[in-house]
Amino acid sequence: MLRRTATGVVAVMMALTAPAWAQMADPSCKGVAVEWPADLKAWGLAAVPVTAATAPGGAPALTPGTPARVTLAAKEGVTLAVTPPKPAGEKTYAGTVAFTVPAAGPYRIAVDGAAWIDVVADGKSLDSTSHKHGPNCSGIHKVVDFGLAAGTYQLQLSNSPAAIVTVLVVSPQS
Template sequence: MALSSAPALAQMGHDAELCKVPVELPAPLASWNQPIPLQAAADRKGAARAALTPGQAVAMTLLPTPSVVYPLRPAKPGGTVSYGGLASFTVKEAGTWRVALGSGAWVDVVKDGKAMESVAHGHGPDCSGIRKMVDYALQPGRYTLQMAANGEDRLALIVTRLP
């Protein structure tokens, strides 16, 4: 399924009649329907070049799991037929930061060799195409985002600070 097909993604798991009207997303997720392409990295060094801009959704191309060298082993790494990858982002202001995904992929936020503890989990708004949201209390600094156990080689995602 193509990531640019937001209405098709939005209808997954919902009554098609209910999802014909575009969903208005809250400001932190506003760019969800205008993702930019980004290639996931295979290792921590490459993650620095696969930089996410907070607040900008991406349509990320993932790699076969066996070719990814994770800084920390994901709790759910997926098997040899799954996909994953790495990216990085910079937190300039402390607060609650959200990682929203278009699938049920496993996600970790890593800094200084440690996985950050999530503070909340949820689902995106109905008909939005956002399947999973994970929140973290983060301090300023550079972080690595690990995606694992995705069933497809593409993943829509956004990292954003909550108001």
């Protein structure tokens, strides 16, 4: 887990690939080969750095199929389009990014931390269709599925104990 130190320096462990990170975080993962479903294999690619927006509108775009290392802001400095149903913790981080899906269908959002995920369209949070954990020893904390129409969406990340999270948006049919 990333932690901000008293000097404000953030440890950049996320530069490591996800399987290596998982192995460092959980000693039982040492030497374990991750069984990747086809749609999540991109998790092991180098993540693109992105700084999340702190207010609705103007959010930077993620590219589906490419992992992003998203820098969030302290919750006190963030205004979200939709209030998450889960109240924010004492010292947490939040932010908004955008993504565009080219065709209607199921889409999956994977994240490496305990961040709350909201997909927002037309000012409303969309209902997810399923939640699960990532593959063992993968570094993926959770995977949330949504049925989406073609179009552009806002991805709100909130209640994250870490200032930097890795996110991957994919179609499970990839």
